[in-house]
Amino acid sequence: MIDALGRRGNLPAETSTFMGRDEDLAEVGRLLQEESLVTLTGVAGVGKTRLALKAAGELSGGAWLAELSGERNGALLAHTIGAAIGLPEQAARPQGDVLAEHLADRRMLLILDTCEHLLSPCRELVGQILRAAPGVRVLATSRQPLGLPGERVHTVRPLPVTAEDCDAVRLFRDRARAVCPGFEPSDAVVRLCRRLDGVPLALELAAGRLRALTAGELLDHMDDRFSLLAGRGRTGRHRTLRTAVGWSHELCTPEERLLWARLSVFAGTFDAAAAADVCADERLRGVPGLLSRLADKSVLIRHGQRFRMLGMMRDYGREWLRAIDEERAVVRRHREHSLALRRGMRHPGRRVCGDPARRPESSRPHPGPGH
Template sequence: MIHSSALPSRFVGRAEELAAVAGSLSEQRLVTLTGVGGVGKSRLASEAVERLGHRGGRAVVRVDLWPVQNDKLLVPAVAHALGFANHSATDTLEAFTRWLHDQDVLLVLDSCEHVRLGCRTLVARLLAAAPGPTVPTTSREPLGLPGEQVIEVAPLPAPTDGAELLRARAALLGTPLVSPEDVRTAVRLSRRLEGIPLAIELAAGQLADRTVEQVDRHLRSRLELAADHGNGPARHRALRTTIGWSHELCEPAERLLWARLSVFRGDVAADTVQQVCAGGPLGAEALAAALAGLERKSVLSRRRTPSRPDRRNAARTPTGCSAPPT
């Protein structure tokens, strides 16, 4: 049985993009969302299919491919995510395709770029042999299959959308931005961060300890310094600078845990974090405090899984690196 997934928090903005993606998925069986890292491809795809699935009574399954190391592991990973196990002598892809043949499911393949060839093979076979599934994908580049509709995801189209995202995340931290001056600063900060949702989320993580004016002022100084030194392509500078600044603002124990978490790809269970990342300065209490600090700063997120309600999973760091570039 295939079950629908659930989204963790309120979605902000992108009404036109949502309508475009949902409309495309109503007409096409393969839709790929492309765009730079941190621009919001995954969340846009997830939100669109959740709304589409809810209206049509269709199952929604999102498979995060980031942890999949190579093309050979792709099909077993996707099959496992849908609850399929091959107990026959038949090739797994063939058996999986037969099993999925009539299932009316929106199958989101998220982060395909590093296993692009495997995704091409899997999706081509599914679309040819199984009329039930519709496959939205996210990737830095299209899969390049016939009939694929490609939608390029741009940064948030208006500074007010970025400001609303910042305000929504600030409210979750218990530091609402309500004054007219705070709202104006949030708009200015969103513009400074080029409307990149990941950069805005990381900036929002600093609002637990700083005012929005302080966050804006510090980022302005860092961006000006990065521009003077020509650090990285201009279109990536806001995100790189925000990640670097977020790393510097972490406590030493948080930076150490961030570095140790970088060995993981994708979600990781909380008990695994304790087994792998504990040691030295990170005793049990220090590790718990560092996890809470990184979560508060939006460096990672934690969620409960339906299959293990007593455990919490710590998601991978957004950067996937131990010492982010400044």
């Protein structure tokens, strides 16, 4: 597709080095050759958008980006996408029909970036486009799948942290040299990258703090990572860690938020039985199903039949646990559960809080304390 300006796409120019992700790039490229709809999912700040743009840039043909994070009205979704590809408005007809008709005989890649808050309208519009336009491929980024038949989902994982030459440390070094020329990693940097779970956004924000702090000092302040990693806008999107994680929290239901808060007492992996023992009560039932929903929304990471929560997600949940005055009770239940396991027995789920009628603060619609 070529627009009125003669462009075969509107992808932004790269402003920083793309690090690692060779296997992800190869897999996304393969999926795009085979499937009409590919969705990149993953936790906040993991680099879904950057991977999508890099994968699209390596493909031949036109690639068009529609950035959806600023759009809150699903009824305007087709207008937002149409504007991104240079399609004029036609007030006399539904814009979704105009868009699908315009793309019907095109061959192009359409990137829909940040779909999670518009899942239902995205699902409906993408389905309409793909039915009308067999030559169009859609690459979506979202914290959960769109849920369309034939959708292929690729989960973007944090960068591995293994040694001084791993991708996470190389990314940190590259960004650190922008503020400290000649910077070389140390063992403290490896430990810092590990504490940050290899999440690219967190690594970039931490590297920017080297203007004022050493890597060791950053490590010492990790208990307050949200205040520490409050970066200033390079792009305006998710430039603080709290904003990125808070966006996921805002998209959760009250029950999912409450379980997220209670799960923050688990430092390692856990299974559904452990989560139910520690977290379930008369105000929070159906824990196994809620676990799956939190994993689908990229709050939890699956490991077979077990789950884990990245440090930044756990810290955010712990803030909420304190805010709703449940920390002491849930920590006690977690301790009792751990002791029971050591003794070869498991306590059935019991009440977490003394007043089942009290409405938990985690059911409020805003994203979290200090947000």
